[in-house]
Amino acid sequence: MSDATTGANLLLVGCGKMGGAMLDGWLSSGVASRVVIVERAELPETLVNHPLVSAATGPGDLPEGFVPDVVVLAVKPQVMDSALPEYRALARPGTVFLSIAAGKTIASFEKTLGEGAVVVRSMPNTPAAIGRGMTVAVPNAHVTAGQTALCDSLLRAVGDVAWIEDEALLDPVTALSGSGPAYVFLLVEAMAKAGEASGLPADLAMRLARATVSGAGELLNQSPQPAADLRKAVTSPNGTTQAALEVLMAEDGVQPVMTAAIAAATRRSRELAQ
Missing domain, CATH: 3.40.50.720 (NAD(P)-binding Rossmann-like Domain)
Structure with a gap:
């Protein structure tokens, strides 16, 4: 060598x-x-x-x-x-x-x-x-x-x-990080569409969504704090962020959907390995 x-x-x-x-x-x-x-x-x-x-x-x-x-x-x-x-x-x-x-x-x-x-x-x-x-x-x-x-x-x-x-862990790894960038891009799309539904022009909504997700990602990258702590730091009691998070963190909110999505991708990864 x-x-x-x-x-x-x-x-x-x-x-x-x-x-x-x-x-x-x-x-x-x-x-x-x-x-x-x-x-x-x-x-x-x-x-x-x-x-x-x-x-x-x-x-x-x-x-x-x-x-x-x-x-x-x-x-x-x-x-x-x-x-x-x-x-x-x-x-x-x-x-x-x-x-x-x-x-x-x-x-x-x-x-x-x-x-x-x-x-x-x-x-x-x-x-x-x-x-x-x-x-x-x-x-x-x-x-x-x-x-x-x-x-x-x-x-x-x-x-x-x-x-x-x-090696079996590579299936959920593929589901989480291998496919994960697509989930983030979908989040940007969803945020932009939600902004449009609230009255924003389409180009401004997409610009805000892209900048917010990429900026938050870089903040997460540079910070030693856990993601949960960063989330709590920008959530004022009874404020606008809390109102949104009550929807996103409900029993039928983001977590069960994401868990189901990762499970589906993990199953598909195992099928492809056969």
Whole structure:
């Protein structure tokens, strides 16, 4: 494995939105010494002449002498089964396969790559595109401490990282944080529509909703206080916020709906893993 002073040799399979966001993080953080990208589409112009980046058509087209420390699997889950077998020859103790594909289990990777394959399965989310992602990862039994640290540095280049030992937890993780940005965007839509219903012009209602949610999110990010404490701090007794929260926090309010939504997404994640 490449040492910490030289960075790692990375093979990035798929360079879509998530793969591209991770690549940007690696190049800016210095964690990569060399990146070879396997991507059907042409590379962005900014990468064509990048000194650390080159392209390949597949594992049989790698630069001479290039041995990846990490093979990052960033293709869509629906094409993983057809793409992965080509990379079986790269499965060796010194190379870890890091997957960011939803619904693809460690067992499925071991079945294709071989029982001795070194595999880390992870679930990032879309704020990784701006370096504010949240990723949860789980290693198989063959991953060394050094490989865990390397994968952590790759994932941390686009946000925060949490490691777990129970792979089954990735289903509710997917439901909460993987799908979670969509819930926040829906909240913005709902707030804007509610503002319109109260008489605001549509453009102003959306502007207020976007700024409020993004600003509150950044306040939460910067504050060490629990979310509940921040909520209480802006809720004056018998004020407008309390009037709204009495509706949102009722027995049939936000919490039971959100609990049902997360449960539905968790069930679907488990179905996709079958």
